Amino acid sequence: MTSELFSPLSLRSGHVLNNRIAKAAMEENMAADGQLPGKDLFGLYRRWAAGGAGLLITGNVMVHAEALTGPAGVVLDEAAPLEPFAEWAEAGRSGGGAVWMQINHPGRQIGSDMPGVVWGPSAVGVDLGRHSGRFGRPVAMTPEQIRATVNRYAVTARRAEQAGFDGVEVHAAHGYLLSQFLSPLVNRRTDQWGGPLENRARMLLDVVRAVRAAVSPSFAVAVKLNSADFQRGGFDADDARQVIEMLAPLGVDLVELSGGSYESPAMSGRPADARTQAREAYFLDLAKDLVTTSPLPLMLTGGITRRDTAERVLDSGVALVGMGTALAVTPDLPERWRQGREADARLRPVTWSDKALASAAGMAQVRHQMRRIARGSRPTPGTHPAFALVSEQRKQRRALRRYRAWLSVSRGTA
Numbered sequence: 001m002t003s004e005l006f007s008p009l010s011l012r013s014g015h016v017l018n019n020r021i022a023k024a025a026m027e028e029n030m031a032a033d034g035q036l037p038g039k040d041l042f043g044l045y046r047r048w049a050a051g052g053a054g055l056l057i058t059g060n061v062m063v064h065a066e067a068l069t070g071p072a073g074v075v076l077d078e079a080a081p082l083e084p085f086a087e088w089a090e091a092g093r094s095g096g097g098a099v100w101m102q103i104n105h106p107g108r109q110i111g112s113d114m115p116g117v118v119w120g121p122s123a124v125g126v127d128l129g130r131h132s133g134r135f136g137r138p139v140a141m142t143p144e145q146i147r148a149t150v151n152r153y154a155v156t157a158r159r160a161e162q163a164g165f166d167g168v169e170v171h172a173a174h175g176y177l178l179s180q181f182l183s184p185l186v187n188r189r190t191d192q193w194g195g196p197l198e199n200r201a202r203m204l205l206d207v208v209r210a211v212r213a214a215v216s217p218s219f220a221v222a223v224k225l226n227s228a229d230f231q232r233g234g235f236d237a238d239d240a241r242q243v244i245e246m247l248a249p250l251g252v253d254l255v256e257l258s259g260g261s262y263e264s265p266a267m268s269g270r271p272a273d274a275r276t277q278a279r280e281a282y283f284l285d286l287a288k289d290l291v292t293t294s295p296l297p298l299m300l301t302g303g304i305t306r307r308d309t310a311e312r313v314l315d316s317g318v319a320l321v322g323m324g325t326a327l328a329v330t331p332d333l334p335e336r337w338r339q340g341r342e343a344d345a346r347l348r349p350v351t352w353s354d355k356a357l358a359s360a361a362g363m364a365q366v367r368h369q370m371r372r373i374a375r376g377s378r379p380t381p382g383t384h385p386a387f388a389l390v391s392e393q394r395k396q397r398r399a400l401r402r403y404r405a406w407l408s409v410s411r412g413t414a
Contacts, residue, residue: 049095066116107177167220
């Protein structure tokens with residue numbers, strides 16, 4: 001069975017994807033010793049590579065060893081050995097598709113028990129009500145720290161190309177650092193990085209320029225951007241439209257649209273704005289508006305599990321369909337679609353009223369499936385969210401001890 005889903009997509013860098021289905025980034029938190037990719041990630045990406053997606057985008061790789069989204073996060077900086085990353089790239093390309101590395105800095109979205117730094121555009125903490133203490137209190141970045149961080153993105157992108165990846169995706173969504181700079185709720189600066197959108201977008205634009213200058217012209221550079229933050233007074237769809245226009249002259253190949261943050265986890269289907277709940281393609285309505293004016297190809301991610309939904313996304317003018325959770329449950333779903341089949345099961349829904357806990361449990365469920373896939377086992381979509389969350393918390397406590405020891409020895413940080 002053929003359709004536009006299985007037609008190639010040519011990007012402005014000359015990069016060609018062999019179909020319109022992408023495995024979107026999901027934070028694996030599966031780093032081996034030294035915050036490096038290891039056999040678990042290699043096995044996971046070989047399974048996904050064999051599943052038929054035209055593009056695999058890794059979970060976010062950290063550009064700063066002292067700022068991780070989780071204690072088992074992968075770090076690629078100037079000091080990291082390239083050999084494990086080369087093996088990861090080879091695993092991702094083993095099925096004939098492309099593999100891009102998502103690169104990220106968490107900014108203020110760092111656990112309060114983590115060592116290192118907690119930075120933000122301003123000293124505005126994550127507001128999760130009674131769960132706010134889960135995150136560290138941020139300090140406002142200095143101009144020197146901003147410029148050094150821009151350079152870190154460029155270093156990671158350059159080294160990703162050296163390791164054999166086909167591209168990078170700069171993460172500027174989900175409330176991480178670049179998204180924080182874009183948000184008028186979080187960014188309260190009064191200097192050249194604050195105030196009007198042109199200033200709030202400055203760090204993202206500088207990162208993209210630095211990345212594009214650090215890699216070859218044929219290396220793909222993409223950006224992940226919120227279509228909206230789903231918070232009153234926050235980054236909205238009109239802001240997204242303007243930022244996409246700002247990115248267009250900078251050599252960007254693709255913009256992936258998502259939405260939300262830890263404060264409003266729309267990316268997991270549970271935003272503060274309930275309009276995007278209980279349906280697939282959470283952000284399709286916003287994407288339909290953005291695609292009419294976008295000078296760049298768009299990728300849409302969020303809740304897509306069925307082929308007819310994917311077809312509807314492409315019919316709207318979106319160029320690439322991104323899936324995350326669906327491929328953690330059914331890693332060969334693209335190949336199934338090619339054969340006219342669908343997934344056998346979906347992940348057990350989390351119906352807890354506490355949105356923060358529900359989001360954490362949902363992510364734990366996905367990681368539980370990814371670990372099973374990495375070991376060569378079958379996914380267990382019926383896993384209870386409470387079991388997954390408790391199991392994940394235990395793993396993270398062990399990983400935190402390892403990360404503290406590694407950071408102290410390798411980077412001289414207490």
